[in-house]
Amino acid sequence: MFADYSLAELGSIFVMQGFAGLILFSVFVLMALGLAIIFGQMGVINMAHGEFMILGAYVTYFTSQFFLNYVPGLFGAYFFVAMVLAFFAAGALGMAVEWLMIRRLYKRPLDTLLATWGLSLILQQVYRSVFGPREVGVELPNWMMGSISLTDSIEVQINGLFVMGLTIAITVAVALLMYKSAWGKQVRAVVQNRVMAGAVGINTEKIDRYTFGLGCGIAGVAGSAFTMIGSTGPTSGQLYIVDTFLVVVFGGAQSLLGTIASAFTISQAQSTMEFFLSGSMAKVLTLLGVVIILMLRPQGLFVIKVRR
Amino acid sequence: MSSKNDPTNTFSATRRKLLMGIAALPAVPVLASTGLFSTPAQAQAPATSAVNTTGLAVTDTEVTVGILHSVTGTMAISETGSVQAEKLAIEQINAMGGVLGRKIKFIQEDGASDWPTFAEKAKKLLVNDKVAAIMGCWTSASRKAVLPVVEQYNGMLYYPTFYEGLEQSKNVIYTGQEATQQILAGLDWVQKTKAGKTFYLIGSDYIWPRTSMKIARKHIEGHLKDSSVVGEEYFPLGHTQFNSVINKIKLKKPDVIYAAVVGGSNVAFYKQLKAAGIDLNKQTLLTISVTEDEIDGIGGENFAGAYSCMKYFQSLDNPNNKDFVAAFKKMWGEKTVIGDVTQAAYLGPWLWKFTVEKAGSFDIDKIAEASAGIEFTKAPEGYVKIHPNHHLWSKTRVGLAQPDGQFKVVFETPDLIEPDPFPKGYQ
Numbered sequence: 001m002f003a004d005y006s007l008a009e010l011g012s013i014f015v016m017q018g019f020a021g022l023i024l025f026s027v028f029v030l031m032a033l034g035l036a037i038i039f040g041q042m043g044v045i046n047m048a049h050g051e052f053m054i055l056g057a058y059v060t061y062f063t064s065q066f067f068l069n070y071v072p073g074l075f076g077a078y079f080f081v082a083m084v085l086a087f088f089a090a091g092a093l094g095m096a097v098e099w100l101m102i103r104r105l106y107k108r109p110l111d112t113l114l115a116t117w118g119l120s121l122i123l124q125q126v127y128r129s130v131f132g133p134r135e136v137g138v139e140l141p142n143w144m145m146g147s148i149s150l151t152d153s154i155e156v157q158i159n160g161l162f163v164m165g166l167t168i169a170i171t172v173a174v175a176l177l178m179y180k181s182a183w184g185k186q187v188r189a190v191v192q193n194r195v196m197a198g199a200v201g202i203n204t205e206k207i208d209r210y211t212f213g214l215g216c217g218i219a220g221v222a223g224s225a226f227t228m229i230g231s232t233g234p235t236s237g238q239l240y241i242v243d244t245f246l247v248v249v250f251g252g253a254q255s256l257l258g259t260i261a262s263a264f265t266i267s268q269a270q271s272t273m274e275f276f277l278s279g280s281m282a283k284v285l286t287l288l289g290v291v292i293i294l295m296l297r298p299q300g301l302f303v304i305k306v307r308r
Numbered sequence: 309m310s311s312k313n314d315p316t317n318t319f320s321a322t323r324r325k326l327l328m329g330i331a332a333l334p335a336v337p338v339l340a341s342t343g344l345f346s347t348p349a350q351a352q353a354p355a356t357s358a359v360n361t362t363g364l365a366v367t368d369t370e371v372t373v374g375i376l377h378s379v380t381g382t383m384a385i386s387e388t389g390s391v392q393a394e395k396l397a398i399e400q401i402n403a404m405g406g407v408l409g410r411k412i413k414f415i416q417e418d419g420a421s422d423w424p425t426f427a428e429k430a431k432k433l434l435v436n437d438k439v440a441a442i443m444g445c446w447t448s449a450s451r452k453a454v455l456p457v458v459e460q461y462n463g464m465l466y467y468p469t470f471y472e473g474l475e476q477s478k479n480v481i482y483t484g485q486e487a488t489q490q491i492l493a494g495l496d497w498v499q500k501t502k503a504g505k506t507f508y509l510i511g512s513d514y515i516w517p518r519t520s521m522k523i524a525r526k527h528i529e530g531h532l533k534d535s536s537v538v539g540e541e542y543f544p545l546g547h548t549q550f551n552s553v554i555n556k557i558k559l560k561k562p563d564v565i566y567a568a569v570v571g572g573s574n575v576a577f578y579k580q581l582k583a584a585g586i587d588l589n590k591q592t593l594l595t596i597s598v599t600e601d602e603i604d605g606i607g608g609e610n611f612a613g614a615y616s617c618m619k620y621f622q623s624l625d626n627p628n629n630k631d632f633v634a635a636f637k638k639m640w641g642e643k644t645v646i647g648d649v650t651q652a653a654y655l656g657p658w659l660w661k662f663t664v665e666k667a668g669s670f671d672i673d674k675i676a677e678a679s680a681g682i683e684f685t686k687a688p689e690g691y692v693k694i695h696p697n698h699h700l701w702s703k704t705r706v707g708l709a710q711p712d713g714q715f716k717v718v719f720e721t722p723d724l725i726e727p728d729p730f731p732k733g734y735q
Contacts, residue, residue: 013559020551027549125380133384135575135605145609147585153558157583160551229583230548231575231605235382239546239572274552279543280513282552 012153021271023160026167028263030225031240032247033174034218036259039248041178041191042211044102045113048120049244050237051127052216055093056086056223057232058131061138068139076141083166083224090220095213102212103205106194120237127234135233144228159228166225170218175256177214187211191254250290252300262301266290353409359669362462365438366670371410373398373657374417374433376444376454381421382571387446389601390468390653391416392640394443397657400635407661408670415439423453430454434461440670441466443656446649448472448516455480462672466656469649470596470618472519473729478676481659482699483692484652485619486729487520490596492527493704494617497719498564499532502592506538508562510553510569510577511597513542517568520596523734524566530733538562543569548576554584567595574598578606578614588613594706599647600713608713618648620689621707621715632688645713651688658684659694691724699727 031053038046063082067075097119105112144162147155178184189197190207198204223237230236243266251262266286273282294300356368365372375394377387398412406412415437417429426445433439434457441464445451448471458465458479465480473486498504507528511517521540528535538560541553550573557565569577574597581588593614600622603611622633622645632654636646659682664670667678680696693701701724707715 009559013555016555016558017552020555023551024549128380128384133379133388134601135385135572137575137603137605137607137610139607139609145582147583149585155585157551157580157585159583226548229576229579231572233385233572233605235385236572238382239548271549271552274549275556278541279547279553283544283547 009153012151015154017271017275019156019160021268023157023163024267024271025264026160026164027226027229028243028247028267029171029260030163030167030218030222031244032251032259032263033170033256034215034222035244035248036215036251036256037174037178037218038212038215039245040254040256040259041187042106042208042215043109043191044105044212045109045116046215047113047117047241048097048123048237049219050239050241051120051123052090052094052219052237053223053226053240054127054232054234054237055090055123056083056220057138057227057236058127058136059086059089059220060224060227061136061232064139076143079141079144079224083221086220086224087217088220090223091213091217094216094219095209097216098209098212103208106208120241124234124237131234133234135231135236138227138232140228163225163228166221170221171256171260174218178256183207183210246287246290250294250300252302255300255302258300258302265301354668359408360671361669362671363438364440364670364672366410366440369410370413371407371670372413372415372437372439373660374430374437374439374442374444375414376417376419376426376429376433376442377446378419378421378450379416380418383419383421383446383450385571385605386601386649387419389644389647389650390443390446392644393468393636393646393650393654394657396636396639397654399639401657401661407664408668412657419444419450423447423449426450427453427457430457430463430465431461434458434463439463440664441660441675443468443653443660445469451475451480464660464672464675466660468653468656470652472516473731474519474735476697476699476729478698479672480698481656481679481694482727482729483655483659484649484700485702485704486699486727487523488728488731488734489619489699489702489704489725490617491520491524492531493721493725494594494596494706495524495527495532495566497706498592498594498615499535501719502564504564504592505535506560506562507535507564507566508538508557508560509540509566510557511542512545512547512568512570512573514545517542517570517597520568521566523731526734543573545571545573547573550577550580551584554581554586557586558584563592565591565593567593568597569595570597574602575605578610582610588709598709599649600645600715601647601650603709603713604645608709608711611709611713612711614709615718616707616709616715618705618707619702620648620651621705621717622646623707623714624689624705624717626688626690628686628690629688655684655687655692655700658687659692663694693724695727697727697729699729701726 035049038044060082063078067078144159147157149155186202186207190204194204247263251258270282270286273285356366360366377391378384402411419426433442443466445454445467446469451467467480468483470484470490509521511521525537528537596617598616662682663675663678667674679694682694684692695701704721704725705717706719708718709715
């Protein structure tokens, strides 16, 4: 299939294809980070993860409308405000959900699957009733649209770069929080042995609530960022949930490093195969590969020893 | 009529029960034909016994129809417009005096974006409510689920969506375009005006895009001079990452991108095309899946410059459409937009009214027979006529997307296109 093209064309396509893979990688990491905390660290199977993302997307939409109508001069900067608001809105909803529902289910992790799935249906219908069934279009500031031309044929998407930067920043922040701060130490202690952690004086209920809130807040930021590349509607969250679980489970639920490694593997495999095969076939082969590897390594790529 | 509703059962009961029975069963032909309850205004209306011989929900003053769309679930995004259009048509018909002197009453059921639910609700509407017609369904999957039900219980379905064709039923009137009506003229136009020689086909992976692309490919390779398809791609529904295929498109440099991507994928596809530096003002893109409704989600600035091939655009400049748009906005708000399918849904109740009046009866068999040749001169899209194959004669139009989310009509077929649900040489 490459016979008809010049070497320069091929070179630039490979560069752009590599970049496409990196964007997909960033998107996967951003999607999966929140869930890696909730599912990986707390063991809650949160099927409503996509809906927390979409809450972030709606917050972004309303922030953009607010800026457009009241402070059009600052429109170029609204996205940063929107991401902060999205974090707190999704985080607050997450903490409320944890308090009302999830905390009663820690001893029955499989039931969280059904409960949060129900929650996702409820949230979808709430969005539909409150925001309307139609999708909304989020307007981006001019500087975030389009691409930078490096050479005649190599173009780099600005929003792709933005997502990458955001992903790196959030990943570093989460890693520092989990592995360097006293709070992170407490979270890990609760994960490893809830009873013992309680016995040494850690307020496990409070830790649980904030951890869940943090996971949901990151989902909100991810949703906010995805308004650049995807749709914003009551059911748009469903578009991401399968890939998100795939990344987290494949990486090994307890390991943040595993999540990143798995996002990298899946995104590169998928984006390369999409180039050579058709879109549907690429997806089939990716899933097949994941299934085979999980059959050989049921714990996922990376495992941390946890005492249950 | 089921034994449960059989009036003879009530007659054996007490007098009080008898009276209640009469009140509850105003459709009983014996009573209606005596004219006991008819007022002078309705005296001109033909007797219920004459126009309703099969026990449909028709009284001296009212006739009941069903509206069956998804107002919850994934498809609510698309089907909301259809519900609004059907309600508007019913309201307008009632304001004009209804059908055969009877006001239209509607029972709305929610298909909930779930195909078995559609079948179940259709059965409920036909068996329990005995509706005279159903305006409903949107996706092909929901229509396929409802089809055996309307055929078994002999109902009448008015189906609004443009679809892949390959279907025809006595019990369905297809008010949208079948595939050839939407595809062929558009491809001819793009080849002529844009000198399109190479085409890249891209769609979501299910029956409608696949059938449509098959027809498009046959037309490009067999009927357009020196034209070829340089790529054909399908993506799972809900796919959100199109960077790889966009790179492929950049490599192949097709004259025309021909797209049938739907749902959330649609938004992602156009946003990423724009981000990847493909300027739709320079790269010709023709789609059969984006109406004004979809642009709401995609964002006008991301889609401006693309061409869409439909039979109706909100911006159509004719007196019928001006009235329709004004009435629609008055009923549903200034901000609502009207897409191709919404207009097609609006045709349903009107075509049914004209057919009933021509047949002089609400009976399904008579309506099915009388449908061929029914005209709607006040249709927002201009003029439509029902073909004996129960599809509509209609024009094909191409619109150029503007940044404000509306289309500028740049091409329209001079004549109505004959519907051809089983196109020879395209299967």
